[in-house]
Amino acid sequence: MTEAMKRRLFGVAALAVAGAALFYVGMSDMGDDLVYYWTPSELIAAAEAKEATVRLGGMVKPGTLDWDRDAQQARFTITDGDHEVPVHCTGNPPQMFREGIGAVVEGKLGTDGVFRTDRVMVKHSNEYEAPDGHPPEVQTTLVDE
Amino acid sequence: MISTLGQLLVMGALLCATVGTVTGFAAGSRRSRKAWEWTRLAALGFSGLMLAANLLMVYALVTLDFSVAYVAEVGSSTTPLHIRVISLWASLNGSILFWGGVLAVYTGGLTLTIGERYREYMPWTLHVLLGIAVFFTFLVASIADPFALVDPAPADGPGPNPLLQNHWLMAIHPPTLYLGYVGMSVPFAMICAALLAGRLEAGWMEPVRRWMLIPWTALTVGIVLGGWWSYAVLGWGGAWAWDPVENASFHPWLTGTAFLHSAMVLQRRNTLRDWTLVLGMATFLLTLVGTFMTRSGVFNSVHSFTQSDIGPVFLAFIAFTLVYSVLLLAFRSHRLDDAAEAASAQLGSKGRSTMALLSRESAILIQNALFTVFTFLVLLGTLYPLITEAMESRQVSVGEPYFDRWALPLGLGLTFMMGVGPALPWGRMRQEAARQRFVAPVGGGLVLATVFAAYGFVKPYTLLALFVCGFAAVSNFQEYWTPLRARMAKRSEPFGTAALTAFRRTRRRFGGHVAHYGVILAVFSLALSKGYKVEKDYSFAAGETQTFQQWELTFTGAEEVDEGFRTSRKASFVVRSGGSEIGVFEPRMNFYNTRREPIFTPAVHSRPTGDLYFSILELAPDGRSVVVRMMSHPWQVWLWVSALIIALGSLISLWPEPRREPAAKSEPVPQAAK
Numbered sequence: 026m027t028e029a030m031k032r033r034l035f036g037v038a039a040l041a042v043a044g045a046a047l048f049y050v051g052m053s054d055m056g057d058d059l060v061y062y063w064t065p066s067e068l069i070a071a072a073e074a075k076e077a078t079v080r081l082g083g084m085v086k087p088g089t090l091d092w093d094r095d096a097q098q099a100r101f102t103i104t105d106g107d108h109e110v111p112v113h114c115t116g117n118p119p120q121m122f123r124e125g126i127g128a129v130v131e132g133k134l135g136t137d138g139v140f141r142t143d144r145v146m147v148k149h150s151n152e153y154e155a156p157d158g159h160p161p162e163v164q165t166t167l168v169d170e
Numbered sequence: 171m172i173s174t175l176g177q178l179l180v181m182g183a184l185l186c187a188t189v190g191t192v193t194g195f196a197a198g199s200r201r202s203r204k205a206w207e208w209t210r211l212a213a214l215g216f217s218g219l220m221l222a223a224n225l226l227m228v229y230a231l232v233t234l235d236f237s238v239a240y241v242a243e244v245g246s247s248t249t250p251l252h253i254r255v256i257s258l259w260a261s262l263n264g265s266i267l268f269w270g271g272v273l274a275v276y277t278g279g280l281t282l283t284i285g286e287r288y289r290e291y292m293p294w295t296l297h298v299l300l301g302i303a304v305f306f307t308f309l310v311a312s313i314a315d316p317f318a319l320v321d322p323a324p325a326d327g328p329g330p331n332p333l334l335q336n337h338w339l340m341a342i343h344p345p346t347l348y349l350g351y352v353g354m355s356v357p358f359a360m361i362c363a364a365l366l367a368g369r370l371e372a373g374w375m376e377p378v379r380r381w382m383l384i385p386w387t388a389l390t391v392g393i394v395l396g397g398w399w400s401y402a403v404l405g406w407g408g409a410w411a412w413d414p415v416e417n418a419s420f421h422p423w424l425t426g427t428a429f430l431h432s433a434m435v436l437q438r439r440n441t442l443r444d445w446t447l448v449l450g451m452a453t454f455l456l457t458l459v460g461t462f463m464t465r466s467g468v469f470n471s472v473h474s475f476t477q478s479d480i481g482p483v484f485l486a487f488i489a490f491t492l493v494y495s496v497l498l499l500a501f502r503s504h505r506l507d508d509a510a511e512a513a514s515a516q517l518g519s520k521g522r523s524t525m526a527l528l529s530r531e532s533a534i535l536i537q538n539a540l541f542t543v544f545t546f547l548v549l550l551g552t553l554y555p556l557i558t559e560a561m562e563s564r565q566v567s568v569g570e571p572y573f574d575r576w577a578l579p580l581g582l583g584l585t586f587m588m589g590v591g592p593a594l595p596w597g598r599m600r601q602e603a604a605r606q607r608f609v610a611p612v613g614g615g616l617v618l619a620t621v622f623a624a625y626g627f628v629k630p631y632t633l634l635a636l637f638v639c640g641f642a643a644v645s646n647f648q649e650y651w652t653p654l655r656a657r658m659a660k661r662s663e664p665f666g667t668a669a670l671t672a673f674r675r676t677r678r679r680f681g682g683h684v685a686h687y688g689v690i691l692a693v694f695s696l697a698l699s700k701g702y703k704v705e706k707d708y709s710f711a712a713g714e715t716q717t718f719q720q721w722e723l724t725f726t727g728a729e730e731v732d733e734g735f736r737t738s739r740k741a742s743f744v745v746r747s748g749g750s751e752i753g754v755f756e757p758r759m760n761f762y763n764t765r766r767e768p769i770f771t772p773a774v775h776s777r778p779t780g781d782l783y784f785s786i787l788e789l790a791p792d793g794r795s796v797v798v799r800m801m802s803h804p805w806q807v808w809l810w811v812s813a814l815i816i817a818l819g820s821l822i823s824l825w826p827e828p829r830r831e832p833a834a835k836s837e838p839v840p841q842a843a844k
Contacts, residue, residue: 030504033444047543051550054576058569059554080567094709094788094797117707117787117797120405120770 060131065108068134080131081110081140087124092117103130103140112140121147172230173238176317179223180310183270186215187303194297198366206289209296210281216303217278224271227264227316231257237323240264240316246329248735248763253335259344260330262465262480263316268345269461270306272352277303280356284377291374294363295356302355305487313479332762335735336769339399347392347419351457353385354422357429358454361447365498368505371513372437379433380824382450386426387820393419394692394813405757405770405785407705407801409809412573417552418460421545425453428541431591435531438596440510442535444503449538451495456545458488463552526598533591537584544580548573578631582638585693588686589642592649607648614644627702627804635697639690646683646690650676681823688816695808699780704802707787711795718800721782722746726754728793737761739768741789741796745775745782757784757798780804 062080063071081103089102099114101124112130122128122145132142190212197205230238231254234245244260259265277299284292310316334340360378364370396419397409410416429449435442466481525531551568558566593607618640619633627633650672658668673680708716710725717723724744731738740756755773762769775782783801790796 033503036444044546047546048550051547052554055551055554055568055572058572060567060569062565062567097707097709117799120785120787121767 062129064105065103065110066105068110068140069108076133078131078133080129081112081134081142082129083110083127085122085124085126085128090124103128110134110140111138112142114145115141115143116145118145119147171237172226172235173317173319176223176226176230176238177311177315179219179226180307180315180317183216183219183223183274184304184307184311186212186219187300187307190216190300191297191304194293194295194300197293198297198363206293209293209300213277213281213296213300216300216307217274217281220270220274220303220307221278223310223317224258224267224274227267228255228258231255234327235323236325236327237320238316239318239320240267242320242324242327244330245327246735247326249329249335250735252341253330253735256334256341256344257330259348260334263310263314265344265348265465266306266314266480267310267316269348269352270303270310272345272348273303273306273355276353276356280381288374288377290367290369291360291363294366295359297366298359298362299355302359309480309483313483329735329763332736332760332769333403335762336760336771337399337403339395339402343392343395343399346388346395350385350387350389350392350419351422351461353381353388354426354454354457356385357382357450361450362495362498364506365447365502368502369509370443370506372440375433375437378450379430379437382426382429382433382453383820383824386423386430387817387824389419389423389426390816391813393423394810398810401806402774403769403771405772407703407772407783407785407799407803412548412551412570414552414555415464417548417573418463421549421552422453422456422460424541424545424548425449425456428538428545429453431534432538435534439525439531441525441531442538443506444499445538447499447503451499452545455488455491455495456549458484458491462488528594528601528604529598530591530594530596533587533594537587537591540580540584540587544576544584547576547580581693582635585635585638585642585690588689589638589645592683592686593645608645610648611641611645615639615641618643622698627698629701632697632701635693635701639694639697642686643690646686650680650683677825678823681819681821683819684822685816685819688812688814688819691808691815692812695805695812698805699803699809702804705799706801707797707799709795709797712793718782719802720747721752723800725796725798728789728796730793735762739789739793741786741793741798743773743784743798755782755784757786759786759789776807778805778807781806 060078060080062082065081065083068079068081083103083105086102086104086109090099091101092099094117097115097117099116099118100112101114101118102109102111104110112132114130126147129146130140130142131144131146132140134140190209193205193208193212196202197209227238227240230241231245232251234241234247234254236242236245240261240263244257244264245254249257257264259268277296280299281296329335357378360374360381364374364378393416396416400411401407401409426449429446432442432446432449436446462481462484466484525535551572554568555566558564589611593611594604615637619636622636623633627636654668654672657663657672658665661668663671704719706718708718708723710716710723712725712727715722715724722745724746726742726744728739728741731740738758738760740758743755743757745752745755753775755775757773758771759768760771770786772783772785774784781801781803783803785799785801787797787799
């Protein structure tokens with residue numbers, strides 16, 4: 026084995042070790058920021074979902090939106106056809122939000138069965154990717170995190 | 171008619187690219203003059219035909235020939251002319267054709283400007299570059315054929331996506347980003363050429379760096395313009411959300427920036443060679459990954475990407491390129507060693523140099539490590555949801571806090587290194603002398619942080635960011651100013667003459683410093699606009715006045731405007747500050763015929779010290795009341811200006827050296843320092 030090969034082998038090995046370490050650090054660091062998607066049915070069925078930050082996706086059930094514009098909060102129900110979850114949103118819902126639209130809310134399911142959120146995202150009905158692929162869902166944070 | 175002609179042009183381009191990649195191989199391995207001439211011709215042929223195909227598509231879009239599939243997909247008689255032109259990149263198949271068009275510009279530009287120079291490398295470069303062209307032209311000719319014939323032709327089409335029509339930035343942002351993405355194939359091909367040729371002289375790194383700097387600049391500007399577009403159009407008040415498609419453009423930027431710096435170490439100190447090559451190749455691979463991520467729909471869901479044929483084919487191409495790169499590095503890089511040893515034996519020079527801790531090359535090495543860690547962590551966070559969805563079939567997203575938590579220290583560390591590097595010389599220096607060089611930069615950092623602290627910006631991270639900005643700014647200035655002052659003193663030259671001479675002699679380095687100032691400005695703007703963003707929702711009745719920070723806002727009512735291709739509902743706000751009227755601002759809802767949901771376009775009042783941002787949440791149908799989100803973003807505009815400064819810096823570095831005049835006429839042109 027020549028000197029150059031040894032050096033190269035050492036370099037590759039060092040990079041591999043550093044990469045593995047970084048992978049481990051990155052993965053273990055990500056844990057708290059992982060947000061899982063649930064449908065109302067899954068959320069109701071899963072007991073462990075309580076008190077964890079999750080994303081609940083479904084349709085805003087027509088006739089359930091109660092938006093108090095002065096108090097800046099809204100109540101509505103998210104449904105997937107089988108089950109529904111009442112949602113209490115602290116803050117105004119985003120642009121385009123209305124009954125019958127697909128929406129994703131991020132927050133926690135309380136022990137009283139009400140899902141509390143400060144972050145509502147609207148799913149565009151005609152899914153779209155801009156030329157450089159900007160997000161198909163326009164995100165809006167309702168309250169400063 | 172156009173359909174057939176377009177397909178013929180594409181087939182011709184495919185033929186040229188295929189011929190060129192084969193003859194390029196022959197010209198490289200057999201050093202055949204004839205094969206080289208054929209390769210050049212084929213490269214120019216591909217370039218011309220592919221460009222012609224693009225122009226033909228633009229012509230079809232402008233004249234609305236609906237018998238062409240792509241025109242039927244995105245054309246409409248109601249769209250204005252300029253939007254018809256930019257519809258070229260409105261949808262998937264057109265954008266792949268456009269990708270080919272940009273590759274044609276680069277291929278043609280490279281072939282023509284390099285001419286007969288670098289004959290050991292150029293055949294191999296064109297061999298690889300035209301190989302990439304074969305792949306993209308094949309896509310255009312087969313599964314993504316935009317010229318396919320529609321029979322019978324529809325009378326009219328739906329028009330391009332409204333988001334494309336909503337802002338003039340959509341005319342510049344995508345092509346700039348494409349120039350960045352596609353252009354990375356040139357340095358990749360050049361690096362492969364060195365490995366294939368089995369030699370790498372510092373002289374060849376010169377054009378490689380140059381051809382990396384061009385797409386890097388475009389990528390930088392493209393990324394910032396994308397952020398601006400998001401800020402000006404999407405109405406959520408931000409420029410960057412760590413969205414997968416945004417990250418896709420950020421990965422190659424990180425590795426490309428690292429490459430531009432480590433290539434200097436390679437040129438100056440003849441070390442970090444393999445590492446530099448890896449960075450250059452990784453940059454191209456990451457642009458492919460980025461294209462795949464934005465184009466295949468993989469991020470809507472892992473399972474959706476197989477619905478388009480492009481996804482799997484693209485994935486296969488990425489895998490091939492990765493394997494090709496790794497094999498090339500593994501089996502050819504020792505040849506570079508042999509060639510270098512032979513050359514140094516001939517010259518009787520010493521081998522590789524050692525690296526002192528207090529030196530510019532060490533600073534660049536640390537910077538490189540930070541960039542690599544940054545790339546790795548962002549890539550990990552971006553791809554993680556794909557991996558989990560594929561393995562557990564469970565949808566998950568990695569939250570912004572993960573990215574922010576890493577980006578903050580890494581970004582500040584990199585800005586700090588941007589001040590350390592220029593303060594240290596190549597080679598080695600005494601500790602005492604080094605310490606002296608950091609006095610002024612540290613002072614600059616402290617001054618900047620103190621000034622802003624006095625104005626109430628006291629959050630610790632903001633202050634830290636301001637400190638590193640000031641530190642880096644003074645350090646970069648000092649690197650230029652110290653030798654300039656020495657020159658003025660020694661030769662008693664006036665400032666103007668000395669500055670001009672110094673600029674001429676160190677033009678490339680000077681350009682680099684200007685680019686550094688652009689980055690510093692971006693960090694500065696981000697630290698203040700993100701750290702001190704204020705956001706509040708208001709509900710207005712017509713005629714009502716409310717106060718947001720120092721502004722008095724009056725909602726004067728709403729009106730509806732028909733603009734032909736869209737209808738706008740505008741809410742008008744009169745803004746007063748300290749009793750005097752500042753202006754009328756009209757955030758609006760734009761309704762397009764082809765789209766059920768309106769697009770909410772914000773209104774922005776920009777000043778150097780900050781933006782006032784209006785975003786409608788809800789406008790009552792009768793226009794008598796509105797819910798509006800007000801935001802204040804301190805020092806926001808400087809983020810957009812930073813792109814301009816970085817581009818200016820690159821331009822200064824890239825500007826060709828003046829042609830040397832006959833020796834007798836003028837004094838010899840001094841060699842620009844690297």
